[in-house]
Amino acid sequence: MRIGLTGGIGSGKSTVSRCWQALGATVIDSDAIARELTLAGGAAMPLIVAEFGASMQAADGALDRLRMRELAFAEPGARQRLESILHPLIGIETEVRAQASTSDFIVFDVPLLVESGRWRRKVERVLVVDCKLSTQVDRVMKRSGWERAAVEAVIAQQASRARRRAAADAVIYNEGLSLERLQQQIEGLAAHWRREA
Ligand SMILES: CC(C)(COP(=O)(O)OP(=O)(O)OC[C@H]1O[C@@H](n2cnc3c(N)ncnc32)[C@H](O)[C@@H]1O)[C@@H](O)C(=O)NCCC(=O)NCCS
Numbered sequence: 001m002r003i004g005l006t007g008g009i010g011s012g013k014s015t016v017s018r019c020w021q022a023l024g025a026t027v028i029d030s031d032a033i034a035r036e037l038t039l040a041g042g043a044a045m046p047l048i049v050a051e052f053g054a055s056m057q058a059a060d061g062a063l064d065r066l067r068m069r070e071l072a073f074a075e076p077g078a079r080q081r082l083e084s085i086l087h088p089l090i091g092i093e094t095e096v097r098a099q100a101s102t103s104d105f106i107v108f109d110v111p112l113l114v115e116s117g118r119w120r121r122k123v124e125r126v127l128v129v130d131c132k133l134s135t136q137v138d139r140v141m142k143r144s145g146w147e148r149a150a151v152e153a154v155i156a157q158q159a160s161r162a163r164r165r166a167a168a169d170a171v172i173y174n175e176g177l178s179l180e181r182l183q184q185q186i187e188g189l190a191a192h193w194r195r196e197a
């Protein structure tokens with residue numbers, strides 16, 4: 001079964017992904033693929049340099065992520081140009097990885113599943129990880145050392161919690177939840193979806 005896992009920045013997608021991995025699922029992480037594509041020599045780099053100029057490249061040839069983040073979340077047009085380079089390449093790579101999987105469950109961790117539209121028909125279930133906006137901000141500031149305004153700028157470009165929940169087959173409310181309880185919820189969901197299938 002193909003599951004699309006989504007949620008806002010810092011909601012807990014990677015944490016939930018690890019719960020699925022513990023059950024033997026294959027997890028395919030779009031953010032990780034985007035990072036690989038933009039390493040030095042990555043397939044996206046020539047296209048990014050052609051579109052945004054060589055100043056977007058760090059000294060080692062990889063994408064200058066901080067610089068690109070500042071541009072992409074300040075100018076929606078720039079973010080869309082970046083997405084139009086990366087999203088087709090991410091789509092190809094995720095499909096290659098999915099084809100290679102022999103697991104019962106393939107979990108696609110896709111931050112922009114609801115926003116992009118092209119994902120819904122590729123998955124059989126949509127699992128949304130939800131939490132309060134203030135929790136998202138706190139978690140990302142703590143985990144990544146970002147400024148509050150940087151986290152808020154990303155949240156402003158993402159779907160609302162209500163829109164995401166409306167697209168969900170199941171919602172994990174990841175607020176004050178121990179990792180044990182989270183794992184139990186995923187186990188319950190996996191059993192339920194196994195029965196449905
Ligand atoms: C802008 C970039 C360079 C910033 O890199 P940085 O290392 O600072 O952040 P990172 O990649 O870890 O992303 C952190 C989070 O930002 C959010 N985010 C990333 N890109 C986008 C986007 N295009 N729109 C909305 N939110 C986004 C996601 O929640 C993501 O988990 C990078 O996020 C990127 O290349 N984005 C475009 C690719 C994309 O759309 N990725 C989203 C998953 S498909």
Ligand SMILES: Nc1ncnc2c1ncn2[C@@H]1O[C@H](COP(=O)(O)OP(=O)(O)OP(=O)(O)O)[C@@H](O)[C@H]1O
Pocket residue numbers: 007008009010011012013014015016031111139140143174175176177178179182
């Ligand atoms: N239930 C929880 N209990 C305690 N800490 C949590 C919980 N869920 C998530 N976190 C912590 O919050 C931070 C963000 O979680 P995680 O990385 O899973 O989110 P994400 O949705 O994958 O984030 P991003 O969109 O930035 O990739 C991490 O440091 C994680 O350890």
